[in-house]
Amino acid sequence: MSPTAGVIVRFVALLGLMLTNGVVMIYMLRKVLGRLHIRYGPIHVGWHGTLQTVNDVLKLLTKEDITPSAVDRWLYRLAPALVFVPSLVAYAALPFSPDLAAVQLDTGLLFTFAVLSIVPIGILVAGWASSNKWSLLGGMRAAAQQIAYEVPLLLSVLPIVMIAGTASLGGIVAYQEGTFLGVVPHWFIFNPLGLASFAIFAVAALVELNQTPFDMSEADSELVAGFATEYSAMKFGLLFLSEFSNQFVLSALGVTLFFGGWMLPWISAEAVSSVPGLPVAVFMLKAYAGIAVMMWIRGTFPRVRIDQLMQLGWKRLIPAALALVLVAGVIHKAVL
């Protein structure tokens, strides 16, 4: 098909995926948190509450969009777009199966991180444009927190890139094929260097996603809704949706980098990709398992304070990530 039609098809497919993800994840969050909190979650709308999110989306679409009079008009309208569009674009390089990625990029990893780094700018704009001191605090916290933690996030995956020899996400997944000594799959999580970088990646990813225990910029109990306080109706829906979408993207990224992507352990890649739909199913299942763990953590832990978070990032994670890169480089050059 013509390139333009191909682009449009991919765009629509990714948008559909993003929206479906949002719907499923919101329901999943409410149910998982509900059960962790010894209550039910949604049960009335649809079978066991499955239509609840449809209800919520319709509600958001039909709500009155209130714009406070003192806001910075253009920035206020721009902020949800600044947050939503990068979240959508970040889906582009994810390898759902060996031949099913929206774009096959040689620098897919770098591209995804670069695109995701625009999101905190959008949050900062949202916080500033709503002329609300609490939103401003939320936006400031987001700027400090999310922008600072991009450094350890990227540094922690450099060992992976070094060992795999490529920054293309499809290539990294392909490298994780096979087993070590026939027993342990070649996934990076079972590699000691990979395990160390996963530890840093997991923490940095939680911070990037604004998830508890690092959700200071929208701390419910302090700032009501933080940077999103003054947003209503679909603008809030876009901010909200992009948060869930980012959760999926980073979970999927973690799965790609550390857990073998669409591959199954001890089964060869051709066998998996020969069954139509299996790689995609495996990939989605793994990504949602990661999301479930994130929700489990969300329902348990209290929030970290902003200065403690910054200390953790600058004083501990960044030196650890740098040390890890150094060690990985030495080992890679000396051993391999």
Next chain:
Amino acid sequence: MWGAGLVNGLRITLRNLRRGPIAVKYPYEKLELPERARWAVRPKYFEDGSPKCTACMTCVRTCPDHILSLDVETREDKTKHIDRFGYEIGACMMCGLCVEVCPFDAIRMSHEYELAVTDVSGLDEALLEDVDAASAQRHRAASDGTKDPESDD
């Protein structure tokens, strides 16, 4: 080791997940109230359906918020007729002082707690309307003779 508490916390939440929800799916499931639960005030009746209230005004005087009101008409033969025994249920705090103090056991704290109304006039009820008040002699006779069981609804 730092982090042991965090892992333990995750274990505890998982344990609570397995214990299952404790939520009661109201209004499909309802809990039973204990016997002493104090909700809306309701009148009590004799076996034949006539109210036990003698319009002595003790509860009206006792109510801390002046919610109860009695419009009584005393006829020439000293019998009383209750025009309206008003009860502002919207303002009642269900303290139970009126029931405690009633000398004739003529009102009770019921278990009705679903008291929401859609019209503000529903917040001012009439416990008894246009009935004859019981007489003190009838109460004495009831306590001397066979016990007169009250009909409760």
Next chain:
Amino acid sequence: MTDPTEDVAGVGLLAEGLHDPGPAPAGIRRAPSGVDGLTTEHLIINMGPQHPSTHGVLRMLIEVDGEEVVAAEASIGYLHRGIEKLAEHRRYNAVGTLMDRGDYMSGIHGEMAIALAVEQLMEIEVPRKANWIRSLTSELNRLANHLVWYGTFGLDTGAMGQFLYSMRDREALLDILEAISGQRMMFNYVRPGGVVADLPAGIDAKIRAFLETFDTYLDEHDALLGGNEIFQGRVKGIGVIDAGKALAFGITGPNLRASGADYDVRKAKPYAAFAELEFDVPVGTVGDAWDRYQVRMCEMRQAARMVRQCIEGMPEGEHIAKVPKVLRPPAGEVYACVESSRGETGIHLVSRGEDTPYRMHYRAPSLFVLQALEDILPGHLLADVVMIIGSTDVMMGEIDR
């Protein structure tokens, strides 16, 4: 006559203008102002009456420099209902209903304070069984209160699970209290002379069933929140009130004991059956929020211990002394206090021999803590403000009355 609304804007932080920040606390470095021609300014933030974490309708005006609090001022009165004035028009039996609604989490303690005041004026002797029932319900109420404190303290930090687990335990307690008194929160159970009704049949089976699981659940609560390193990092070392300052402000209760002063009304001026019950009073050392947390967790264990002693040793007897239907204490004034879940709740009662009080003053323990907060908060971060208010367990219902 000056327009009262004019003065409001000119009072407190808004009028004083922005403060000169004091020396920076440990670990915080301030950006130099005037660099590159840029100046920094402090913000006055309104942690308004409607806020998820102010434990009622508390309005705090906080002047912040970035995230650091420079000055704080509490503005109260949003829950004022005129309890002390209304008490002048209620008979003594009905004043308990007002006290229920002051500190609504510890209704039994409030009712007991007014009951003790009237009993002292009228020199009524309360039967032994009534005293034991009073102690039993008082400790059950303390447990219920501390469970709410625990749940909301966790909620302030962002941990949602703890809140619902503590509510699960509280439901069992409220069911017990409902079986005893008739209502889950506004008990109207303790009266001058004793209690309204004897314990219902089958209540000790219910209480025993509750106590069986409660110790495990309490250990779980402690491990879930107190054992969590993130929580410890947020709570240790903040909001330090030393014992001298606490006593000077008039703070009582768990907040005072966490600062190191050992004062508990149940031991100092025993009332009800507390002279006969065995219990320990936890005392802290540093006076920070972590100590306050630990003191309250220990108090919960001691309260469970006392509940067990009460049901095992419940004597026989009357549940209320012979008191007239309408109480008319002789003229005089008296001050009676109880150890409520927040501190020393006292009633200063002045009677002129009538059936309603002439003047009733309600000493609310949280008010003194709130005054102390304005002194402690500067130097902390904004996130700490929420934690400190949560750790001191202030209750706007009794502050505003």
